[in-house]
Structure formats: structure tokens, C-alpha cells
Amino acid sequence: MNLILIALAVLGATGLIAAVLLYIVAQKFKVEEDPRIDEVQEALPGANCGGCGYAGCRAFAEGCVKAETLDGLLCPVGGAPTMKTVGEILGMAVGAIDPxxxxxxxxxxxxxxxxxxxxxxxxxxxxxxxxxxxxxxxxxxxxxxxxxxxxxxxxxxxxxxxxxxxxxxxxxxxxxxxxxxxxxxxxxxxxxxxxxxxxxxxxxxxxxxxxxxxxxxxxxxxxxxxxxxxxxxxxxxxxxxxxxxxxxxxxxxxxxxxxxxxxxxxxxxxxxxxxxxxxxxxxxxSEVSGVSGVSEVSKVEGEEAKA
Amino acid sequence: MKPFIVSPAPHFHSGDSVRKNMLLVIIALMPAYVVSVMAFGWGALITTAISIAACVLFEWLITKYLLKQKSTICDLSAVLTGLLLAFNLPSNLPWWIVVIGALVAIGVAKMTFGGLGQNLFNPALVGRVFLLISFPAQMTSWPVPQGFATSYVDAATGATPLDAMKLAVQGNGAMLDKIPQAWDILIGWMGGSLGEVSALLLLAGGVFLVITRVITWHIPVSIMATVALFAAVTGWAGVLPEGMCTCDYTMLSLCTGGMMLGAWFMATDYVTSPMSNMGKIIFGIGIGVIVMVIRTWGAYPEGMSFAILIMNACVPLLNMIRPKRFGEKKKSSI
Amino acid sequence: MKSTFRIGGVHPHDNKQYSVHQPITECGLPAKAIIPLAQHIGAPAQAVVEKGQKVKVGELIAKAGGFVSANIHSPFSGTITKIDTTIDAWGMKMPAIFMDVEGDEWLESIDRSTTLVKELCNLEPKAIIEKVQEAGIVGLGGACFPTHVKLMPPPGKVAEVLIVNGVECEPYLTCDHQLMLEKGEEIIIGIQLLMRALNIHKAIIGIEANKPDAIEKMSTLASRVLGIEVKPLKLKYPQGGEKQLIDACIRRQVPSGALPIEVGAVVDNVATIYAVYEAVQKNKPLISRVMTVTGKSVAKPGNYDVRFGTPLTDVVAMAGGVPENTGKVICGGPMMGRAMNSIDMPANKRVSGLLFLPEAESMRQELTNCVRCGKCVNACPMGLEPWLLSKQAWHSMWEEMEDHNIMDCIECGCCQFTCPSHLPLLDYVRMGKAKVGGIIRARQAANK
Missing domain, CATH: 3.30.70.20 (Alpha-Beta Plaits)
Incomplete structure (x- = not known):
């Protein structure tokens, strides 16, 4: 019984000290970052494809936050809807985007x-x-x-x-x-x-x-x-x-x-x-001939018919 | 006229292939195998047949049904794994244990990593060590050579020279008599697993592989040199019991157990050994030291399989050693 | 004791039996000729003739387009029909001069006799180099690097020894061997000329052991001249590589990224040296070369003296036409030569041989997984790790490739030759080398 208590006490004390240390270190080395970067990154597709010209989604989010306007910044994967969300987060207008x-x-x-x-x-x-x-x-x-x-x-x-x-x-x-x-x-x-x-x-x-x-x-x-x-x-x-x-x-x-x-x-x-x-x-x-992407045609037309 | 075939240079090939290399290793193992069959009789044949058949079958099943790839059994690597596994087993092992060993060797050690060329550990040794730990009794009742007439299951068993040696080194002087004569050891007339019998013929097979350029000398020579040096030093340090000279001890260390098989055939496995010559030498030295440490102070009488497996794990690290480059590195001006 | 280079190397079958000891035969004149303007490394030459102009053999028709470039002289007499582009054997466009061949009228200044001009003309080193440059001589071993550039060491570097490449380590090819047998005297004089041009007193002729007659002949000839030594070398590929040959002959390793002059060596091929002899002693510019036409099924394999601009189809016709079972035609040797799309191309300074491989030997074997045997590492004469480099190239890891010294690769093909898994190691390494080279050049340009 005693043994168990001692073990618990030692473990608990170690945990406590470690937690305090971690907290101090975390506070000391805290990096001040614009919280909007996280928000923008959240809105991005997260494919890290580099299609925007930045090295991954995080870099693009930073770029968006730093930029004065969103002109010329485009996430090609997310397209217009994503850029609209990003614009809303940053309170900036988004120009027309041609997909x-x-x-x-x-x-x-x-x-x-x-x-x-x-x-x-x-x-x-x-x-x-x-x-x-x-x-x-x-x-x-x-x-x-x-x-x-x-x-x-x-x-x-x-x-x-x-x-x-x-x-x-x-x-x-x-x-x-x-x-x-x-x-x-x-x-x-x-x-x-x-x-x-x-x-x-x-x-x-x-x-x-x-x-x-x-x-x-x-x-x-x-x-x-x-x-x-x-x-x-x-x-x-x-x-x-x-x-x-x-x-x-x-x-x-x-x-x-x-x-x-x-x-x-x-x-x-x-x-x-x-x-x-x-x-x-x-x-x-579907009878269209000589045109590639026949299936796309039917899809587009199908949606059109629904509308 | 037919259109020409175009490809980048070179347009010439040495004609070497994985299959050819595997076949040569199998050929190199054959003389020692013949001695094993003569020593252990039907048991040797049956164990080998089961082991090879099981390895090939598991590889075929896994490639066909699990990985859904083109079958790779034609490159003979599964046959070689089966043969090497059998060489690592006692000849009187029940057949179902052999099958389990084959399953672990092929299924766990080889195919889970992605098949030939991807595995980290030597499949046959993983199979053997798995069996050694799971079925210690069956795996350590070594049959004594009795000639070809021996039947499969009820072979007489006895201590291997290494058992005797270990006990002798630990102070049991009576065991000294159980150590076979040097000539018997060289020819292979001693108890043990299939591949522990004939040191001389295994050595000959290994030299054949070096001559045919299947393997290089670096790994086996560095292992054997390290073992010999270690044995000589321990002998000189006075660990040995009375009645056993350093010279005999060195000789025994080199020729008994899995030393020859391990050094020439298992440690030199392409996939699980380093690529550069420097890496190969360090790999060999590591194996030599570990095997002698296990033999001298460890719980097991033989440590070749453990030594090779431990060093297998170091191979990715050893592969970071770059080979000697032509010319010296010029400081880039940028 | 025969020496060889110290790292790596492979031993392919030399297969020289088909065309060895075949006397050098002159190839006939074609009716029409196409003379490419880019027959060397460096800037293409600029045409200095016009449509309709009549030219004689040996007349300058295109001027070097820069320092690292070479003049081109008319190999035929006739009329220039046009200056246009033609398609080479790899489907790429190249600028060329087209001409109709009429007769065989040579410039009077050229000495066409076969008499040996032994007396070294009393030329200053500079004058010899000028003559070499004027004659448009390039390295005929394969790289086609303008020879005069090599003869002018950059300031601060001193040449100590001339190494003559008579190795011919490529399987099948025999043109250099035959040239040494037939024109040994001329080559020795050419070596003396180059020694004078470089102001050095030592030359080593490296010849592989599979050419005992050439070793014997050159040794006898060299023994009469002070400073020239014949070095028989052990058979090993790629001994003809510049850096490997220097290592084999004088035991010095050219540092990574440096030129042979760094260790005081200048390397020239025997064919190049013969061209130097002809240019200086006979006033004859480089207008032809010896090429080997060979292969298992070729009817008349041999060594042919071909003037540049002759359609290769004519050369092949002399050797008995394209064999029935041909699968692959290679320009050069089987280790480093380039497989051709068609043989519809004019001969030029680059074509050192035509090799016809039968269909059965043309296709690569099916590839299997890398078994990490390390044979490529042992075979690499530059001490690289081809297995790793090819994987890095596959994954587009250019920085890592640079770190693993990809730029040292000499593309000799030893790795792929030896690979038991038949992996296209060099294909990927070569692609990576091109990419990394581009990145390095871009970085240097940006830093300037």
C-alpha cells in the first residue's frame, strides 16, 4: 500500500513540475502571430499544392494577411468561393476570378x-x-x-x-x-x-x-x-x-x-x-462527336436542364 | 523497313540479373547441402522441401491475393529464402513449425515491407529467430549426424559443439571431450542445424560466390577477422579453461555454429547489407563483435542470427557512408 | 605491370572482332552533300558562303561562332545550293549548308601526297595553335571539344604532360586502333607538334591491352623520340574517359568540377592528333574522319574514311547496307553512343561509328525491384551512388542530388550496365544532371 502511495506521489510530483516548466517555456518562447493567419489557413483547402505560387497553404495564408489587397492572390484549388471567405475574414474585397x-x-x-x-x-x-x-x-x-x-x-x-x-x-x-x-x-x-x-x-x-x-x-x-x-x-x-x-x-x-x-x-x-x-x-x-470531354458535356447540360 | 528502337545509352548490358545471382547462391550452397543430407538423412531432405515449398507458396499467395501484383517467385528469391531457412533449422523439426517459420520469413519479414529489395531484415533469419523464441525446445534439440539412414522424426539428439564450448568456457571441464575433433568440424560431422555442418564446403561456396562476383569479400572477411581477433584476445586474456589452447578456440569459433553460413551467405544478403565497401566492413566488424559477445557472455550458445539482425537494423545508417569519390571535393564558389 | 584507373569500372565484351584490322577504306563521293554547322561543342559556326557560290575542297565555308567553336571547311568541291536547316538523326533541326558535288578539285595549298613530312616545320607554339584553330580541329574521341581551346591553358595553369588517348574502350569501335596501325608515324609527329605547342617535353600514349599490335607499333616508334612513352593499360571501361585516363597514366585525380589542366595534363585522342599532323604538316583542314561501321549482321564491317557531309546511307551502303534484323542503330559505341531515329543524316565530326544491333539485343530487359546489391556503387568510376541519385531524380530532389555530386557524373553507363535489376539508372541520373546543371547555371547567372 505504502509503495503504491509513494509511486503515485513521485509520479504526480514529476508531472506537476514538468507541467509548470512547459508552461513557463511556452510563455517565454511564445511567437506573436496574427490570429487571422490561422483563420485564413482554416478556410483554405489544405492541399499544399503550391498552385498559388506560395510554398504551401500556410505561406499563402501569411501572404494574404500581409497583403494590402487580395488582387493577384488566388488559391486556384478553392477558386472564387474560397477567396470570398478569405476576403470576409480579412475584410477585403475580392475581384472577379475567372476559374x-x-x-x-x-x-x-x-x-x-x-x-x-x-x-x-x-x-x-x-x-x-x-x-x-x-x-x-x-x-x-x-x-x-x-x-x-x-x-x-x-x-x-x-x-x-x-x-x-x-x-x-x-x-x-x-x-x-x-x-x-x-x-x-x-x-x-x-x-x-x-x-x-x-x-x-x-x-x-x-x-x-x-x-x-x-x-x-x-x-x-x-x-x-x-x-x-x-x-x-x-x-x-x-x-x-x-x-x-x-x-x-x-x-x-x-x-x-x-x-x-x-x-x-x-x-x-x-x-x-x-x-x-x-x-x-x-x-x-451524348451524340456529340469530334469533341473531347463528352461526359462533361452531358454533365453540364444535365445541370442546366435541372436548373 | 521497321522503325528503329531508340533508348538512351547504354545499349549494352552485362547480362547480370537478380535471378542469376540467386541461382548462383543456391548452387554455392549445394555442396554443403549434400553433406547435410548425408549426415542427417531424410530429415534434411524433408525439412528443406517443406521450407522451400512453403516460402514459394506464401510468396505466390501474397503477391496474387493481397498485393495483387505480378508474381515475383520467378526471381528465385523465395526459393533461396526457403533454402536458407532450412539451413538454419534442425533436421528433425516438425513440419508445421517449418511452415510457420516460412510464413514469418516471407509474410512478415519480406512482403510486409514491399517484397524483394524493400525488407529491412534478412527474412530467413527473422523466420529462424521467431521459431527459436517461440519453440525453444524443438529448435534446440539438435540431431547428431548418423548417416543417411536416419529417419525424419526420431533422430538421436545431442549437444552442438558450441553448447559444449560454452559450458567448457564457463568452467565445466567435462564438456571438453564433447567438442569434436578439428577434422570432423571442417568436414562437418557434428550436430547442429542443417547449415552448421560443413564449414569447409560452405567456405568453398562462399569463395565461389566471390569469384563469380555475386558478393564481395568485404563482409565475410571482416566478420571472420573480427571473430578470430576476438577469440584470440579472449584466449590470451585467460578466459579459457585448462586443456584448451587459444589456437583451438579461435579455430572452433570460426568453424562451428552458423559462422560460415552467416558470414558468407546470410550477412551478404544484398538487400540487408550496406552498399559501400566501407559500410560493408563496418557491418562485418559489428557482426563479429556482437556474435562473440553473445557467444562468450550471452544466454544463447550461438548469436550469429541475432548479430546479423542487429546489424541489419544499422544498414540504413551505414548506407549514409559515401563511397570514396574520384578527386577531392572542390569548395564551391557560390 | 599494366596500370588502370583506381575507382570502379566494368568489363564489357569488347566485340571488336567484326571490324578489327580492316584497312581504312575511303568512302566515295556523294552527288549531294549536307554539311551541318554545329559539329562541335560550343557555338555553331557561321556560314561564310552564299547560295550559288563555287567552292573547292578545303575552302573555309563556315567560320567559328566564338572562341569555343570551330571552323568548317568544304569537304567537297561543287556549288552551294542553299543554307537552311536539316533534320538530324534525333529529329531535331540543325542549320546546314547544302551543296551539289562536282568533281574533286582541291585547294592548291593542300599537300595531298601520302609522303611523310618528318621535318618539324620551324613553327612557334602560337603558330601551331593558330593552324589547329584554323583547320577546325575538334576532339574526335566523341566530345568534339575544340582542340585549340585545350592547347591554351588558362593563366596560372601550366601543362606538364600530354596524354594521348589510344584507349578506345568502347566495345565494337576499332577506328582509332586501325588509325594507330596505319598512321603511327604521322601520329608520333603530331604528338611532337602538340608537345611543342604546349611547350612540354613529356607525352604518354595510353593503349589498352586488347590492342597488342598497336602497343608494339607505337612503342617502337616512340622509342626513337625523346619524351614519348607508351603505357599499356589494363582492359577496363571507361578507361577512355578523360579523368580516368589521366588517373591510369599519371596517377593524378582531377578534382571535382575542374579541368585536366588542373593536374597539368592535356588529353587528346589519336584521331585528333592525326588531324593536327595533317593540318600543320600537310595544310589539310579537318574534312574527314575514320568511322567504324560494325555489328554482328553487317555484311562488310570495317573502318571507313568518310568526308563530313556524306550521307550516312552511302557509308552504310559501302558496308553492305542495313542488315535485315536491325533493331537499333547507334551513333558511336554501345556504352555512350546515341541510338538513332533514322540513318538519314550526313556524317559529321561527332560520328565515330555506326553500330547495328540485331533486334534480339536491342530491347532492354524487364526491370525488377532494386535489390540494393551495391553493384552500381562499385562500378561507378567517379565514386558516386547511382542507385541513390536515380531515386532522387525520380523524386525531383535536386538539392540533394547536387549535394551527392551529381555533376561529377560522366554518364559512362557503368551503373546501368551492371545493374542486375535492369533499372534505367543512368536515364534518371542523366535527367537529374541536366536539371541540376540548369539550376546551378541559373544561380551563377543570378549571382553575377
């Missing part, structure tokens, strides 16, 4: 780009890119080893085995930009998501002269500038034999898509032609 999405600008499918060699090295785009032109003759196009897929932390990008190209899942993509920097050929670009995810993109980054580009890939942009001529909004520029659509100027009229002789311009998530978008029944949407 963005990663776009793979290559449509050199297996049929369009004949294989000119067989690659047998380590399965990595970066290594293949350092080694040579790749399995096809296009020195600009997708290499198909999936460095972007490996880089994505949100499971939003996948290889399509039929085309040999990666496809982005608009719903999951947070536009953090990891895939953009992972791609050794700079094919992936963060573009404005567009209303109802609708957007028009030149799906090619080949800067070779038309004939050379065409020889390597039948779907390549040949820099013919037909799209530039039909565009009424001055959104298309041609540089180094390559068309580029400025997504801030593009009004989604789809004229360039029709004008493109090689089909390098893709209009994504649009309803089928000649039908009024409002009245489109969900069933018909």
Missing part, C-alpha cells in the same frame, strides 16, 4: 501521328525529351509517357489509351499548374474555363512550317491564318506558324473552328450544332 483549367494543347492522336521509332528507355517524358524527338516526327507534340499524370495530385489528368494523349477532367482540375511545369514540351496551358466550361482552343503547339508540321501530324496547326481572318474579335494571333487564341478576347463564336483546315481548333463542351443550347435534351448531347 481556369489545364488544357492539353496537342491532338496528335495515334492515327494522326505515325510512329517513326520505338522508344525503349525509362518511361518518363522528360527523359524521352532529352533523348530525342520522340516516337513520332513532331518535335513539339505530346510524348505520351504521362509525366503530367504523375504530377497531378488531384487525379484530374489521365492518359487516353486510344489517342495516346492525356485528358483533363474539368471537374477535378484545380488549375494548380503542376502538370504545366511537369510537361517538358510546354504543351499544357492554364486557360479560362469559360462559361459552362465552354472554350475554344488551338490544340497544337507545332511551330514548324505548314508542310513539315503536316507531314509529322495530320492534325497539326499549319499556320495558314484562315482562323485569324474569320475572327471578328481580333482574338487570334499567328506567330512562328502557329495560331494562338487569346481566351480573354474570344467570344466563343466557333467561326475559327469551322475555318480550320486540319481540325486543330477544338471547341470543347459545346452543345451540338444547329440546336438551341437551352432546349438540348440530355440524350442528344
Amino acid at each position: 481556369k483549367v489545364a488544357v492539353v494543347r496537342c491532338n496528335g492522336t495515334c492515327e494522326a501521328r505515325p510512329r517513326t521509332s520505338i522508344y525503349d528507355g525509362a518511361k518518363s517524358c522528360q527523359i524521352m525529351h532529352n533523348c530525342y524527338v520522340g516516337e513520332t516526327a513532331c518535335p513539339f507534340g505530346c510524348l505520351g509517357c504521362g509525366d503530367c499524370v504523375a504530377a497531378c495530385e488531384f487525379d484530374a489528368i489521365h492518359m487516353n489509351p486510344e489517342t495516346g494523349l492525356p485528358e483533363v477532367d474539368d471537374e477535378k482540375c484545380t488549375s494548380c499548374g503542376k502538370c504545366v511545369s511537369a510537361c517538358p514540351r510546354n504543351i499544357i496551358e492554364l486557360r479560362k474555363k469559360g462559361p459552362k466550361s465552354r472554350r475554344i482552343v488551338v490544340m497544337c503547339v507545332n511551330k514548324d512550317k505548314g508542310a513539315v508540321a503536316r507531314k509529322a501530324c495530320t492534325n497539326a496547326c499549319i499556320g495558314c491564318s484562315k482562323c485569324q481572318k474569320v475572327c471578328e474579335f481580333d482574338a487570334i494571333t499567328i506567330e512562328n506558324n502557329l495560331a494562338y487564341i487569346d481566351y480573354n478576347k474570344c467570344r466563343l463564336c466557333r467561326k475559327c473552328e469551322d475555318a480550320c483546315p486540319t481540325g486543330a481548333i477544338h471547341a470543347v463542351n459545346f452543345p451540338p450544332r444547329k440546336a438551341k443550347p437551352e432546349a438540348t435534351p440530355v440524350e442528344k448531347v
Whole structure:
């Protein structure tokens, strides 16, 4: 009995002393921090993806608290709702935020780009890119080893085995930009998501002269500038034999898509032609052909129908 | 014309493979195994067969149903683990204990870490030590060599030379007579587990592995040198009983028990040994010291498996030793 | 007692039996030639000819684009048709001069006779270096580093010994071996010229033990000249690596990140030295090189003297065409050479050989887990840890890679050659080296 009491007393005393010591140390070395940093961090998604340009969510929260305005600060993962919350916490106004999405600008499918060699090295785009032109003759196009897929932390990008190209899942993509920097050929670009995810993109980054580009890939942009001529909004520029659509100027009229002789311009998530978008029944949407992301179309249209 | 194959350099390979290395180790173990079979009879064959079959089966089951990966039994590593496990067991061990040992070796020590190349501890030794602690009676009733006619279960058992030695060192002079003659030890005519029998043939197997470049000399030589030095020093310090000279003691320390098997085949396991030569030497010295400490002062007569397992745990640390670099490090100007 | 370098190394089968002792044969003239402007390390050369201009063999057609660059001379006589880009064997664009070959008219100043010019012309060191620079000579061992840069040690550094690389440690290749057998006298004179240019009195010719006839021939020749010594070396790859060769010959290790001149050595390949002889004694610029065309199934493997700009298809046709079962064509040797996309490329200073591997030997084996055997650590001639570096590269740990001296890697391929798990170690290490190199350069630029 005595033994137990002594043991209890010793343990209790040790605990007490330790607690006092810990308290003193904690008080002495206390770091004064703006409590709002914690609050902002709480509001962030906590993915620590670095898409905002800061080293993780905590750093971004500190940046937000220190900043005078929230202009230029954006958590791409959380998007507008998150920034709104952050703005409320800090009592600052949040400007309009255009949600963005990663776009793979290559449509050199297996049929369009004949294989000119067989690659047998380590399965990595970066290594293949350092080694040579790749399995096809296009020195600009997708290499198909999936460095972007490996880089994505949100499971939003996948290889399509039929085309040999990666496809982005608009719903999951947070536009953090990891895939953009992972791609050794700079094919992936963060573009404005567009209303109802609708957007028009030149799906090619080949800067070779038309004939050379065409020889390597039948779907390549040949820099013919037909799209530039039909565009009424001055959104298309041609540089180094390559068309580029400025997504801030593009009004989604789809004229360039029709004008493109090689089909390098893709209009994504649009309803089928000649039908009024409002009245489109969900069933018909799934028949859209030549447009990638069919499932997204039906989803968007489905939501529209519900509304 | 067919498109050419393109890959980064080099375009040439030595032709070495994991499977080839495993096969060579198995071949190197064969001469000693033949002596074991001659010494312990059917028991040796049955124990080995059960051990190998169980290891391969468990590996196959785990890769197929638990990990859902491509089966790795073709690289022969499970066969080697099974063989080494059997070498570490007495030949009269009941079959179900062998199966448990195989399960622990493959299931716990190897596959939980992610299979070949990922495990921290030598699987066969983990299996053996698990059995030694769980079934001490069965694991320490060593059959005495009786020739091939011996049946599986009711082999006559007796003390191993190390038991005798330990008792002798601790002052039991009568045990001195039980220590076999030097020639018997070299050839392997003594009691013990399967792989404890023939020091000479195990040594030959180890040298074969060094010649075929499967292993390097660093680990076994540093272990044996440390053990010899330790034994010589203890002998010189006067620990030994009367009637036993330092020379004999050193010789016995090197040739009995799991010393040869451990130094040449278990400690040199690729996965659980350091990579740089310096690391390998420190690893070997560590094993040598620990095994002699256990043998001299510990509760067990033999400490090879414990010594190797303890040093296995140090391998990640030893792997931080960098190999000797070409040229000296130039202070970066940045 | 044969010496060798002290750390690491592997022993691949040398496979030189196919083309060894095949006499150097001149490759015929093509109808059209494409002469690339970037045949060396450093800035590409600038074309100094115009479309429609007629040129003779040996005329300067492109001027060095900087100090670390090299002149290019016309290997043929004919008319320049255009200056444009062409696609090399790896699908990348390269600037080039296109020409139609007409006849074979040489500049009068070039001595085309085969007589040996023994008398060392009374040239100042500076004049020899100028001639080397003028002739557009680059290291023909593989790196194609402009030779005149090596001959001008930076201030404060003194050259003590010239090391001549006659090692040819790459399996299959035999061009340097054959060159030593056929042009040994010229090479000895070339060595004397370089010794004079560097103002040194000692030269060591390193030759591996698998070329006993070359060792014997060069020893006999060298014994007549003061200061030149032949050093037979043990067979081990990568002995032809600059740092390894210096270690093997004079037992000095070039410090990490430094050039051979740091330990007083200048290394040149035998083919380069032959080019120096021709440039100084015969006034002939570098317009051709000996290359080995070889492989198990090649009909007529051999050593061919090819003028730059000749389509490789012509060279291959001389060797009996592309074998039926070809899976891989390698520009250079199997350890460090680059696999080619197509053989539709002009010969240039970089192509030291064409190796045709049959399909069965072309594909890599299926890879398995790393078993941590440490064979790559033992094989690495620079004392690095390839297993660790490749893992770090996989995880994008660039700072850690720099700390583990990735920049020391010479990309010799020993690690991947020896790996029993068939892991693509060098693929990842090389990728990491490129990344870390970029980071270091960016940091240096930012600090300036």
C-alpha cells in the first residue's frame, strides 16, 4: 500500500513540475502571430499544392494577411468561393476570378501521328525529351509517357489509351499548374474555363512550317491564318506558324473552328450544332462527336436542364 | 523497313540479373547441402522441401491475393529464402513449425515491407529467430549426424559443439571431450542445424560466390577477422579453461555454429547489407563483435542470427557512408 | 605491370572482332552533300558562303561562332545550293549548308601526297595553335571539344604532360586502333607538334591491352623520340574517359568540377592528333574522319574514311547496307553512343561509328525491384551512388542530388550496365544532371 502511495506521489510530483516548466517555456518562447493567419489557413483547402505560387497553404495564408489587397492572390484549388471567405475574414474585397483549367494543347492522336521509332528507355517524358524527338516526327507534340499524370495530385489528368494523349477532367482540375511545369514540351496551358466550361482552343503547339508540321501530324496547326481572318474579335494571333487564341478576347463564336483546315481548333463542351443550347435534351448531347470531354458535356447540360 | 528502337545509352548490358545471382547462391550452397543430407538423412531432405515449398507458396499467395501484383517467385528469391531457412533449422523439426517459420520469413519479414529489395531484415533469419523464441525446445534439440539412414522424426539428439564450448568456457571441464575433433568440424560431422555442418564446403561456396562476383569479400572477411581477433584476445586474456589452447578456440569459433553460413551467405544478403565497401566492413566488424559477445557472455550458445539482425537494423545508417569519390571535393564558389 | 584507373569500372565484351584490322577504306563521293554547322561543342559556326557560290575542297565555308567553336571547311568541291536547316538523326533541326558535288578539285595549298613530312616545320607554339584553330580541329574521341581551346591553358595553369588517348574502350569501335596501325608515324609527329605547342617535353600514349599490335607499333616508334612513352593499360571501361585516363597514366585525380589542366595534363585522342599532323604538316583542314561501321549482321564491317557531309546511307551502303534484323542503330559505341531515329543524316565530326544491333539485343530487359546489391556503387568510376541519385531524380530532389555530386557524373553507363535489376539508372541520373546543371547555371547567372 505504502509503495503504491509513494509511486503515485513521485509520479504526480514529476508531472506537476514538468507541467509548470512547459508552461513557463511556452510563455517565454511564445511567437506573436496574427490570429487571422490561422483563420485564413482554416478556410483554405489544405492541399499544399503550391498552385498559388506560395510554398504551401500556410505561406499563402501569411501572404494574404500581409497583403494590402487580395488582387493577384488566388488559391486556384478553392477558386472564387474560397477567396470570398478569405476576403470576409480579412475584410477585403475580392475581384472577379475567372476559374481556369489545364488544357492539353496537342491532338496528335495515334492515327494522326505515325510512329517513326520505338522508344525503349525509362518511361518518363522528360527523359524521352532529352533523348530525342520522340516516337513520332513532331518535335513539339505530346510524348505520351504521362509525366503530367504523375504530377497531378488531384487525379484530374489521365492518359487516353486510344489517342495516346492525356485528358483533363474539368471537374477535378484545380488549375494548380503542376502538370504545366511537369510537361517538358510546354504543351499544357492554364486557360479560362469559360462559361459552362465552354472554350475554344488551338490544340497544337507545332511551330514548324505548314508542310513539315503536316507531314509529322495530320492534325497539326499549319499556320495558314484562315482562323485569324474569320475572327471578328481580333482574338487570334499567328506567330512562328502557329495560331494562338487569346481566351480573354474570344467570344466563343466557333467561326475559327469551322475555318480550320486540319481540325486543330477544338471547341470543347459545346452543345451540338444547329440546336438551341437551352432546349438540348440530355440524350442528344451524348451524340456529340469530334469533341473531347463528352461526359462533361452531358454533365453540364444535365445541370442546366435541372436548373 | 521497321522503325528503329531508340533508348538512351547504354545499349549494352552485362547480362547480370537478380535471378542469376540467386541461382548462383543456391548452387554455392549445394555442396554443403549434400553433406547435410548425408549426415542427417531424410530429415534434411524433408525439412528443406517443406521450407522451400512453403516460402514459394506464401510468396505466390501474397503477391496474387493481397498485393495483387505480378508474381515475383520467378526471381528465385523465395526459393533461396526457403533454402536458407532450412539451413538454419534442425533436421528433425516438425513440419508445421517449418511452415510457420516460412510464413514469418516471407509474410512478415519480406512482403510486409514491399517484397524483394524493400525488407529491412534478412527474412530467413527473422523466420529462424521467431521459431527459436517461440519453440525453444524443438529448435534446440539438435540431431547428431548418423548417416543417411536416419529417419525424419526420431533422430538421436545431442549437444552442438558450441553448447559444449560454452559450458567448457564457463568452467565445466567435462564438456571438453564433447567438442569434436578439428577434422570432423571442417568436414562437418557434428550436430547442429542443417547449415552448421560443413564449414569447409560452405567456405568453398562462399569463395565461389566471390569469384563469380555475386558478393564481395568485404563482409565475410571482416566478420571472420573480427571473430578470430576476438577469440584470440579472449584466449590470451585467460578466459579459457585448462586443456584448451587459444589456437583451438579461435579455430572452433570460426568453424562451428552458423559462422560460415552467416558470414558468407546470410550477412551478404544484398538487400540487408550496406552498399559501400566501407559500410560493408563496418557491418562485418559489428557482426563479429556482437556474435562473440553473445557467444562468450550471452544466454544463447550461438548469436550469429541475432548479430546479423542487429546489424541489419544499422544498414540504413551505414548506407549514409559515401563511397570514396574520384578527386577531392572542390569548395564551391557560390 | 599494366596500370588502370583506381575507382570502379566494368568489363564489357569488347566485340571488336567484326571490324578489327580492316584497312581504312575511303568512302566515295556523294552527288549531294549536307554539311551541318554545329559539329562541335560550343557555338555553331557561321556560314561564310552564299547560295550559288563555287567552292573547292578545303575552302573555309563556315567560320567559328566564338572562341569555343570551330571552323568548317568544304569537304567537297561543287556549288552551294542553299543554307537552311536539316533534320538530324534525333529529329531535331540543325542549320546546314547544302551543296551539289562536282568533281574533286582541291585547294592548291593542300599537300595531298601520302609522303611523310618528318621535318618539324620551324613553327612557334602560337603558330601551331593558330593552324589547329584554323583547320577546325575538334576532339574526335566523341566530345568534339575544340582542340585549340585545350592547347591554351588558362593563366596560372601550366601543362606538364600530354596524354594521348589510344584507349578506345568502347566495345565494337576499332577506328582509332586501325588509325594507330596505319598512321603511327604521322601520329608520333603530331604528338611532337602538340608537345611543342604546349611547350612540354613529356607525352604518354595510353593503349589498352586488347590492342597488342598497336602497343608494339607505337612503342617502337616512340622509342626513337625523346619524351614519348607508351603505357599499356589494363582492359577496363571507361578507361577512355578523360579523368580516368589521366588517373591510369599519371596517377593524378582531377578534382571535382575542374579541368585536366588542373593536374597539368592535356588529353587528346589519336584521331585528333592525326588531324593536327595533317593540318600543320600537310595544310589539310579537318574534312574527314575514320568511322567504324560494325555489328554482328553487317555484311562488310570495317573502318571507313568518310568526308563530313556524306550521307550516312552511302557509308552504310559501302558496308553492305542495313542488315535485315536491325533493331537499333547507334551513333558511336554501345556504352555512350546515341541510338538513332533514322540513318538519314550526313556524317559529321561527332560520328565515330555506326553500330547495328540485331533486334534480339536491342530491347532492354524487364526491370525488377532494386535489390540494393551495391553493384552500381562499385562500378561507378567517379565514386558516386547511382542507385541513390536515380531515386532522387525520380523524386525531383535536386538539392540533394547536387549535394551527392551529381555533376561529377560522366554518364559512362557503368551503373546501368551492371545493374542486375535492369533499372534505367543512368536515364534518371542523366535527367537529374541536366536539371541540376540548369539550376546551378541559373544561380551563377543570378549571382553575377
